[in-house]
Amino acid sequence: MAKLNFGGVEENVVTRDEFPLAKAQEVLKDEVVAVIGYGVQGPGQALNQKENGVNVIVGQRKNSKSWDKAVSDGFVPGETLFDIEEALQRGTIICYLLSDAAQIQLWPTVKKHLTPGKALYFSHGFGITYNEQTGIVPPKDVDVFLVAPKGSGTSLRRMFLQGRGLNSSYAIFQDATGRAYERVVALGIAIGSGYLFETDFRKEVFSDLTGERGTLMGAIQGIFAAQYQVLRSKGHSPSESFNETVEELTQSLMPLVAENGMDWMYANCSTTAQRGALDWWKKFRDATLPVFTDLYESVAAGKEAAKSIESNSKPDYREKLEVELAELRDSEMWRAGKTVRSLRPENQEPAAEENQEAFVEAVI
Template structure:
């Protein structure tokens, strides 16, 4: 584990070196991970785990949207591709990666299949935190864990194939077996995380919803649209308005921030640009 300084706070971070392949095999070698759902996260996480030697099966609604895609990716009906119910029955770790609405809908069928000693895994804590609305209350004799990648499943897969890893948060909500933390962290590395930051289910939900509804999926795009419209109203061509709004941000400035941080990006812009800040 590594101690890192973020602002004035020291945090302990779990990294890949803490859970090398042999340790992951020791922890997950006897497990069958049933991934319920083959959306963006389900696809990326399951393929990474399979490539890391974890025994993975996929659970989907028969002939649903992901069924053909799963087969194209090499999952075989009756061997590694099953209905939601059969996959949940076969799995010892259930990765519940349906949409929030899908989790609520399927929960009455899933709960009886969560027998003692299994683990229920989430990548977003909404269903647990808002149990009064979702009805998702796990049995007391199973582990309940979370690994939440800080990016889309597409990015999870892409970084893995590039030999890199995504930042993820992790949490243990319920430890019935005494193995919940190890299961959680081994899975976190197996799905492609490079670093794992500890949190709680509630903090993951609140930070995720704030981020997505604030900056990540809201404010940035609202600002882009507003600036684009102002430029167009003042006679600039669509291409010029786009280049000065979106293109420069995504293709120049943001990559610089990703590489070396905000201060470095700022210092490497013109003095005219700096005055705009």
């Protein structure tokens, strides 16, 4: 384990140099890793482990879309693809990658297969941290840990195929065997992490829920919508409004920020943009700080978990979700976005000029 210094604050991290794939393969050589759930994180983690030489099987309901997807991805029924109970029985490490609501429902089945010496692996601290609401309390004689990739399963898989790695956090909740550390780090390397940084279950879920509701999804959509609305109300076209609000950020600026940092971006933009950004960023910080404080306190108090469990467990959840998603999808801003994306050079068809002429008609 290495220590990195972040502005005077030291953190424990594990890199692929100090814990190479060969070491991970050695640690996991006698394990059967059972990936339960083949939805958001399951495919990326299972496929990356498989291609990294780990003995991985998938547990999924038969005659489901996820079962069919696992088959199409190369998992073989009766060999590396089983119904959930059989996979639980065969696995020595149970990767519990169902949704939070589904984890609650399946927990009694999972628990009975957690025999001494096995390991229970999460990619989210939700079930353990909020166990008074979820009922997920593991037996004392199994290892319990998590590896949480800092991105979607799709990104984890894409970066793996590109020879890159998606950074992940790791945490140990329970070390029953004395091998929890080497098991969790080996799994973190096997799923394709760039490097692993240490956390605990509570901090992981608190930061994750705050981030999802904040700058990763909730806040960014709110800021996009506000700026787009102002530009449109002042007479700017849908194309101009969307490009200045979303397209330039996501396609041009954020990749450069990811590579070099925001300080580099400020130093290398036009002097007009530089002056404006320096003058306005603290105003946005001060305006949103109370909202983020309220958000974090709601997460820490368990209120966000309660809302998620209550909402996601209702039988009509999917129908209500579709209504809310349609509000985003059918908004002028994201209809404009669909058209703008179609006009990117890599997506253009021969009739792109007709598409451009029809732009206003398509989004208004």
